[in-house]
Amino acid sequence: MKLPHSVCALMVICSSLRFSSGSDEGAPHPPDCNITLQFSSETSSFSRGNGNIQQRSMSPWRWKSTSVKHQIPSTLWEAECVSSFCSSPVSGPSQDYSLNSVPIYQNILVLNRVKGSHCYTASYRLVAVGCTCVWARTNPN
Incomplete structure (x- = not known):
């Protein structure tokens, strides 16, 4: 099968343009980052209303930051x-050894910057957001 002269010429032109456009053949192109996100660092009224809840809890905790x-x-x-055991609801510094203090976890959405660009990838990070009291595990005999 013989191709018409104009089709052959077009194929030669397209091929030469492709090879002259660069040698990044097969290299993935970076995704477009054209979405603008706006963030607010304001504290919500819900968290302000809780005051020092981490100290008033029967299962108190302290905050640790990671940057x-x-x-x-x-x-x-x-x-x-703060402790492996819960505080007793009775006034005084006693602890209730039948209740354990355990962390409560929540997945937090974080954006991580892609190295060398202004793009971010989204992922989740499991973070302890507080502590609560649970019945201590007992060893059944």
């Missing part, structure tokens, strides 16, 4: 249970 430079949010606050 990552190219991540949004750049600082995550994680709860650390």
Whole structure:
């Protein structure tokens, strides 16, 4: 089968344009980053109303911060249970050994900057957001 002269000429032109356009054949092109996100760092009225809930809890915790430079949010606050046991509801510094203090976890959405670009990838990070009391595990005999 013989191709017409004009089709052959067109194929030669297209081939030469393709090879002259660069040698990045097979290299993946970076995704377009054309979405603008706006973030607010304001504290919600719900969290302000809780006051020092981490200290008033029967399963108190303290906050520990972790910062990552190219991540949004750049600082995550994680709860650390103060004790393995819960405080007794009776006034005084007693502990209830039948109740254990355990962390409560939540998946937090974070954006991580792609190295060398202004693009971000979304992922989840499991973070302790507080502590609660649970019945201690017993060893059945």
